[in-house]
Amino acid sequence: MEKAEPEAPHVLILPIPAQGHLKSMLKLAKLLSYASFQITFLNTEYFHHTFLSSIDIRAFSRRFPKFQFVTIPDGIPPDSPRSGKSIAHYLISLTDAAKPAVVEVLVSLRSKSGRPPTCIIADGIIVCCSFRTYSACCTWTYFHLSNLIGGEVPLPDKDMDKLVTCIPGLESVLRHRDLPSFCRLEKADDHLLYDFFIAQASAIASIFSKIRTIVPLHCLSNVDDPTALASTKSIFWQEEKGCLTWLDSHPSKSVVFVSFGSVVTFTLDQMLEFWHGLVNSGKPFLWVIRSNAIIGEDDPRKILEDLKDNTKGKRSIVSWAPQEEVLANPAVGAFLTHIGWNSTLESIYAGVPMICWPLFVDQYVNSRCVSHVWRVGFDMKDSCHRSIVEKMVRDVIEMKNEEIMKSMEEISKQAQESVKESGPSYCNLDKMIQDIMSVNLENINRRD
Template identity: 50%
Template sequence: MDIAPHVVLLPFPAQGHIKPMLILAQLLCHGGSFNITFVNTEYNHHRLLKLIDQPAFSRLFPTLQFMSIPDGLSPEHPRAGPSVVDLFFSTSSVSKPEFRNLIVSLSQEPTCIIADGIMSFAVDVADELGIPVITFRTYSATCTWIYFHLQKLIQNGEIPVLQGNEDMDTQISCIPGLENVLRRRDLPSICKLEADSPILQFYITQASKMTRASALILNTFQELETPMITHLQSIFPTVYTSGPLHSLLNSIIVDSPSKNSSSLIEMDESCIKWLDAQHPKSVLYVSFGSVIVLSHDQFLEFWYGLVNSGKPFLWAIRPDLIVDYNGPNNIPEELKWASKEMGCIVSWAPQEDVLAHQSIGGFLTHSGWNSTLESIYSGVPMICWPMIADQQVNSRCVSEMWKVGLDLKDTCDRSTVEKLVRDVMENKVEEVMASTVKNARLAHDSIHEGGSSHGNIKKLVQDIISIHSRKIAVNKEIMSF
């Protein structure tokens, strides 16, 4: 009896990257009877295993094993906010040899490696060891396409983008397919850096190395980003659009104990009972993700805007969300009292369940890709306040390309927050409401039998099985000599 294919997955060590890759691991484990090795950094490995129901997880996915490598940072390092970029360089230098050693030590040689697009040192390791590699970019197809044009943006003088410059609304014309959409202010946050910045050069190098992979996996669906997916097919012979991954998993494995199991932060599910007591589509959900931080002033402006809108809100406030927070004594009493009447504040929410709840009518978001895709699938219009990485691009796509929300980019004052909350919660932007319903339907269609994403996952499984079969055939031929 032949051994099952063995797939190694390596995400970048951040919540937004780990989640879709772990969901993919579960789908491969379920759909293809594969042996899976999921490699986290030691820091996140322990956080993840502490929060998941390991016995239930193991029963459902008995051939999925978790392993870890160091990330090169001290345990005290925050790994959030601006300091998250330290992981770019520590993983490249420290994690690369550790990953190679781990691959060599595995009892079963990997059939292939699926590596995060910004952990592309795995491509070097795979090439050295003769293992096929597939890259997984956890951004949208649109943002992935933009990252392949960073050098061109430098050559055209679009980088660095100078914050506050009067030309911030000048359109970018050098990226095919986005000539009439993208402005300077919509470029990824790294484009504000000088051309020779190590961080910007890191991303340019990562994009270049990605092209050596045999295929590209994206957590998106064909109907949402067809033009950009077509462009990416000029670089990669195969592009597997397989999202929304979270909904695909839930449709295939109903009531799975693995639901929400990829969170690195403990969830407070008490907010669901609070939502149960609210009117349909009456609540604004607010979350700024797992990495970005707010100043105390920004925090207060958002809070005043929410309270002044008069709309009930559920706000997930991480303990490390406010960079200069000095405790509740610095919060005006009027905000505290108003929030007791109309708000629910938790440290972290079960976001998929929240967005699917009938009481949610809008989402004030940082525009991370997972959050954006989950909101589209749930049919919840967004108010976007992006800060880092791909978030600027996502917010522009939400407001101008897909028209499923409003863009609050580069401003943070209570009156604007109040206005946009009212616009979304009172259905004042008819085009947004209509597009939200349409794209939610397309997302749902994509994950069902016969849908684009459902088909692409099946194709990925079959392609990995084919790689495995070819390897077995080659080994048998070698053994016969």
């Protein structure tokens, strides 16, 4: 009698419930599903409800038959804010609620199916195999927090531009203002860096036994279905696809794309500084402004409608856009961004120089690397004065800053090479799949 095929590995995916993290982890989960893995994707009840409203769940289930969603509470009422200035409170509540809930999920998975997950890929909750959705430089900075505490922290407010001296490889790059607001690095059997900078990853590899770079996930789509990953939509907002037609009517590299992500909020004064700077530059722009992005105003929707009425023709304002497609459009010549890591990688892959307005967490490190390490954009620091916006837009779109353009061409080519069949990202994904299959086989043999 022929021996039956061994059961497929079972992977539990634990993302932080935020647009950028969910988006990256969902793409990774789909890639593993293509390898015939059984996937359990953990999400909070609040964000899973929002997610279900943005996809055809039946079509998703047909495409990924071994994919299941499991939900847990996040510890706060449904009508409580989960972005902007409330994000810190939300993450604290989530941490407290998630720990017992995740344990309950693990027990439930074992009792119902008779087999626990082969591997847990987590983004900051439980770590067996961790998938870092920020850069290698930021991971390296987090790891050296103890050095910072010993020699640099607390940071004096009087000199936030002072260079950090205790992080190997970044001694002359990072300033006090670039350091992340928190750090936690758990032990893991495997570390997956959402990064393609091999030189950065090699420094971290001296500490961790297994470390792999896997990026950009939206381009590792030449597996079984080239459209399944590339067409991943926004999880929270309806995309306004008409902006792509608007872009098609503009010359090459003439448009500024403006988007500050899914969490960032700003005051009306800050928004108007950006608006005046963009208008004064004389360049056409496509600006994503979420309905909940403006704070401190009684009727932000009315403000947005008035702004849209004043930005017709050479300018366009939308509530959400298909960012990967926008950046890939030949008309886009600059990206004004909050410099979240997804946005950074997507912009680099598309070869679009960045103007960075960092606000929290890894964004300060990302911005500093964009401007002073990779030299593919400008760092606005934490200022949003209209004159700075105007000058930086002109420097990229009009003056075609030679150093930035040359550096972006080189680094974008590196990113594109990484996802080819012989490239490091493609190979690292395959190695990770083989590792999980080996662990699964060991577990089966142990049971037998």
